[in-house]
Amino acid sequence: TTGSRPTARADGAGAAGAADAGNNGPAEDAEEEEDDEDIDLLITEEGWGLSSANWLIRRSDWSISFLEDAFRLCHEGMPLFGDQDAMIHLLLNDRALLSKRARTDRGPVVDRHAVVIPQHELNAYDALNAFYMEADAYTEGDLLITFPGCKEAGACNPLFRLAAAHAKGGAGADRPEEQVSWPHVRVFGPPEAAAQLFETARLHQQQQH
Numbered sequence: 001t002t003g004s005r006p007t008a009r010a011d012g013a014g015a016a017g018a019a020d021a022g023n024n025g026p027a028e029d030a031e032e033e034e035d036d037e038d039i040d041l042l043i044t045e046e047g048w049g050l051s052s053a054n055w056l057i058r059r060s061d062w063s064i065s066f067l068e069d070a071f072r073l074c075h076e077g078m079p080l081f082g083d084q085d086a087m088i089h090l091l092l093n094d095r096a097l098l099s100k101r102a103r104t105d106r107g108p109v110v111d112r113h114a115v116v117i118p119q120h121e122l123n124a125y126d127a128l129n130a131f132y133m134e135a136d137a138y139t140e141g142d143l144l145i146t147f148p149g150c151k152e153a154g155a156c157n158p159l160f161r162l163a164a165a166h167a168k169g170g171a172g173a174d175r176p177e178e179q180v181s182w183p184h185v186r187v188f189g190p191p192e193a194a195a196q197l198f199e200t201a202r203l204h205q206q207q208q209h
Contacts, residue, residue, distance in 0.1 A: 044123040052084035054123040060112045074125040127189030137191050146187045158183040
């Protein structure tokens with residue numbers, strides 16, 4: 001992404017990076033390349049675990065089998081499971097836990113066909129949810145923004161319209177008077193300001209009752 005978050009440089013710049021890269025033997029390089037070719041699913045992790053909100057999957061025999069297994073698991077095998085629970089159950093399998101990846105510091109241990117990528121690259125949250133869920137909030141340049149749990153049209157549509165206007169190049173979404181509105185703070189933050197406004201409004205509502 002083109003956001004302001006620090007990212008690891010792919011060229012391995014720096015003495016430490018160059019030294020580490022030089023220590024890889026041909027066998028290790030071949031193994032890493034083979035692992036990359038096996039990757040079919042990109043998924044993110046939020047504050048509460050793996051997220052099924054947004055993910056990218058490549059068409060393959062593995063991905064077709066994975067989706068079919070997840071569907072059967074949450075509708076037949078374990079009906080109380082939701083889609084997210086089913087995906088997590090399948091990705092965190094015994095084979096993954098016993099793999100070489102399980103003995104590294106690359107993050108959550110998942111099936112070798114899946115990779116957990118930074119949340120903001122595929123699943124950034126609105127500022128309010130990011131604050132309470134301790135997750136990545138949307139910043140300029142991120143691919144998209146997710147509004148977890150937003151279901152009521154009256155409360156959610158202003159947020160959706162603002163995000164859509166911003167995606168189309170502003171269309172008034174970045175006017176000074178808009179930047180202090182609740183929808184703007186809820187969408188673009190900062191998260192601390194969104195939480196403060198939310199708590200103030202909730203306290204005011206409680207006092208009225």
